[in-house]
Amino acid sequence: MSAVPTPTGAGEFPLLAEASDPKALRALPAARLPELVGEIRAFVIEKVAASGGHLGPNLGVVELTVALHRVFASPHDTVLFDIGHQAYVHKILTGRAGAFGGLRRAGGLSGYPSRAESEHDVIENSHASTVLSYADGLAHARRLSGEPDRAVVAVIGDGALTGGMAWEALNNIGTAPRHPLIVVLNDNGRSYAPTTGAVATHLDALKRGTGPEERRNLFTDLGFAYLGPVDGHDTPGLEAVLHTARALDRPVVVHVMTVKGKGYGPAERDDADHLHAVGTIDPSTGRPAPTASPAPLSWTDLFGRELLHLAEERQDLIALTASMLRPTGLHSTATRFPGRVLDVGIAEQHAVTCAAGLATGGYHPVVAIYATFLNRAFDQVLMDVALHRLPVTFVLDRAGITGPDGPSHHGMWDLSLLTMVPGLRIAAPRDTKRLGMLLREAVAGQGPTVLRLPKGAPGSDTEAVARIDGIDILRRSPHRPLDVIVVAVGPMAHACLEAAALLEDDGIGVTVADPGWVHPVNPALAALAARHRLVATVEDGVRTGGIGAAVTQALQDAQVRTPVTVLGLPPAFIPHDTRTSLLGQAGLDGPGIARSIRTHLKRLTSVAPPAGAYAAGSPSTGRTP
Template sequence: MPVAEQVALNALAARPDAGTLRQAAYGPEPAPVVDRAALLAMDDGELHGLAGEIRALLVERVCATGGHLGVNLGVVELSIALHRVFDSPQDAIVFDTGHQAYVHKILTGRAKEFGSLRQRQGLSGYPSRAESVHDWVENSHASTALSYAHGLAAGFGLDERRAGKCVVAVTGDGALTGGLAWEGLNNLAERPELPVVVVLNDNARSYDPTIGGLARHLAELRSGRRGSTTGGPNVFEQLGLAYLGPVDGHDIAAVEAALRQARDLGRVAVVHAVTDKGRGWAPAETDPADRMHGIGVLDPVTGRPHAPSGLSWTEVFGREIAELGAEFADIVCLSAAMRAPTGLAAFAERFPGRFFDVGIAEAQAVCTAAGMAMAGRRPVIALYATFLNRALDQVLMDVALHRLPVTIVLDRAGVTGPDGASHHGMWDLGFLAQIPGLRVAAPRDPAQLRALLREAATGTGPCVIRFPKGTAGAQTPRLEGIDGIDVLHRSETGRRDVLLLACGPLATSAVEAARQLEARGIGATVADPRWVLPVPSAVLELVRDHDLVVTVEDGCRAGGFGAALALACSDAGLSTPVRVLGLPREFLEHGGRGELLAAHGLDAAGIVRASIDALSRTTPSSLAQPAERMR
């Protein structure tokens, strides 16, 4: 067995699901696995052939499972050169962001597991310390690699056993638009003697084209003008760092020569490698909208997806915000380098002067929106929920403290599925519940998303709207409205044993659970609060009429909607027991959204089980006797 593969399998042996990972090979043919000794022995022709094999493997496997394809097709030669020059894991290689590490995984013994990529108990779509000793950092949020590199190199410098070993930070031009990247560069410049090689993978894109003064500067360097517009040294040299490049990132020999030179300098050096995103696969090379950055299941020949089952939540939002933009001239939209993935492409095309891309800089987006609101605009910021974590200080101190009419739209809220622990948008409700004056809405269906977005974007204070990844589904009609609360189901018998309060699209599962409870003789009411935080006072009136309340949310149980309701009930002197269903305070694995929701009791069956258990603990007679309180 190749040495690199053995190292990876040794790391897997400690995992309880190691057997599952090893058995998840895709297809009967062995995938290309190369140890470093064999890699070093290859001539130019063999290396070119290996690059072709890896690209074929990526297209076949990633189109079958979904994942980040375009960026990995662009780093094949770069990754091969990295593993020829540096001795991983003794030399630490850190990827920023980790979605460009697929080739690194293949070269370190995990090619056979690629059929399980992003599947539950399968191979992670990002570097994973549990998978391999070659993965130093589980890095999936951008702009962090340079800070990690600074810390690793400084720490290694205190260990004589690691003398002469390098830290390699593979970052992107998009990641350099984030503020933390510049904090890392600033500190590396303070310690230029550290053996750190910064590999700048410059493909002029993240999800969207790289923007700002940095993008213009890198374009100058790519064109061969080493100096800036003022004729001085480039920005890296101005910081006191060595700079090598630009080099063709698809020329293994050229990249390898530059990496060896940088390594031998024994100090902080930047290697500027220019690559083409999607290299070697026509559907990705010719895609102007960069839809091949992160893909679902596709035809590996045409690059076309299967027929869609309906509009996604993102598409519903994108259409509605564009319509609102036409109706209200003071609405402006902001993106953190994710115009298309968050649904803002149509708004940006119709109103280019009112659309602002700030790069991979969520804190900048929120603070800029605060300034725009002060200037009389109505900003709408669209982010993935997981990335709001990076701007909480700005939400609290720059938006909420000033009571500004800023709307933050959180895509991929709750369980997102195959991207795993770092991308589940499960922390937002717990964080946002602590912010004074901030309202949070969770639409259950497309009609509610449109209605709540209009309320938020035309309101008077800060708002957040959260919705999940996936198809938006059909409308869930209400029976009646009570002070902004939608009642979706009432027991035909008039019994009020259980009140199910569901956040967002989990209302569908709650309605199904109510029907199943009634089949067991238990009366259930289902209500959708719509605005889930702070807890609406009308919800408390519903609570008074029931023996038990069960809240259902795809966020953390600790500190979310259910916890806020329990506190509100206590403050109001209500003794009705509250059972909170939600996600545990853990980092959840990757897998299908439906699989993970069911695993944590957030499907109809789980709601039924929890309701019956809670009733048996609190009012056992209610399972056999009619409720005293009748409608």
């Protein structure tokens, strides 16, 4: 076991200063590389401990990244990283070490490759299993452009190799004419957790095998040369095999064995991958940095607890995830019922259609997945689950703004996509109590359902002051005109209540409503809307085509003419920052919501209301909020 390096101050990394770009790195004498590798590890530990970020993956690729930049002349040659969360060392060696103080902070260094940061970052992929397709297309472009000396190198992990898109690319790369295209298979036996499935078994057999360097295996049968396995922490050995791969002038797989968290004892011992991605930590121990109070339970933790209770009650409940067992809250259920939790690898499309098969066989699957990753399986949700009206529940973790991981990880597209799916019901709990209630309702349903959870910790439970036809009324202004009804989507209820208090200070009458099940739109909402001058919907998804758009359409269909203002995220790629800051910038905090509503009410005062605007329909119960 390697000792924990002692992180040092920013001015105590002399070799990093000397090898500040790929050209300088290539000029560095080979005898000094072990010292450089040590500095890089200490630097990564120090900076990630202070800012949070991906620690284990980057510590595992230090020697590999050094070797890549010594053999291949970036940016003339192109080095591409799958997912990209292991590209910190690449950033350090391409002139960005000085920017690591702002890692994953507003205006600072991205936690993934970024084309805006450097000419050495050619793609910004941070969804897995995509890099081989990028490499295939880029290699085609280089060949067609008459640039045979520009190699394309694609670094992909064994975990990402479980994704179907990777195999679609391998199928094409191996049989088409190419100039140098090198696939570096970074095999550490893990993604977030140990890699599972037949691919992992095959790679293990290759690592245990004996014989010539190049022998028949899955890759050679697909048309690749195969080199390896090679020690991923032996820089001279890596350089030698990469030079050989380039000289072959054909598609090559270089099988590299690495250790996730290499050189940092806490990360190497971290069997549960707690140090895959971290918040601020004590660099000497790898444990969370001391805080005034323990971190509260997250939405993910609370979902995991509720799912375990349901699994104990229902034998037909089966959970699935795509290589995200612990990050989506399934770990406890998997420990208690190992045969009823399936980790299919980084294969979201397969996870969804596998769930459809389970539902067809009489079970109720719960597919736990990040909201941003469900985008990859939209066709399977639409055609394989919804078309067959199957009882599959999707639990979307990290829905809405997620924060420091940036545009690829904000779960902001799901509502716009899923509201198009016929027969799919979507729930968004506002608090812990509603999480348990809505999850139970979802798995009790006969068709497809979605439960949408944000990142972070839920606030305090908010009880309704009334309930009208399935809609919770969280606030209603007494003895005032019914100026605006604010329809809150899930955890946005807290900001909506803050906005309501601010509006009431201005003499504006406010009703705050939480439908719980936000889609399809509850018909009772149209009747409530008809008694107000304005409807404001508030969601932490893209405002184009989301819940606000659905409410607008529902009011039109009900011939309710109350105008609707849709408050949500802009249709843009939102950068990394804290969740609180980004919601504020989008006008989705209490003051921002109040400000938007004031503006729209002022516009309405300058226009005479259409006849019957506030009376087209009434609640089916005869009650008013």
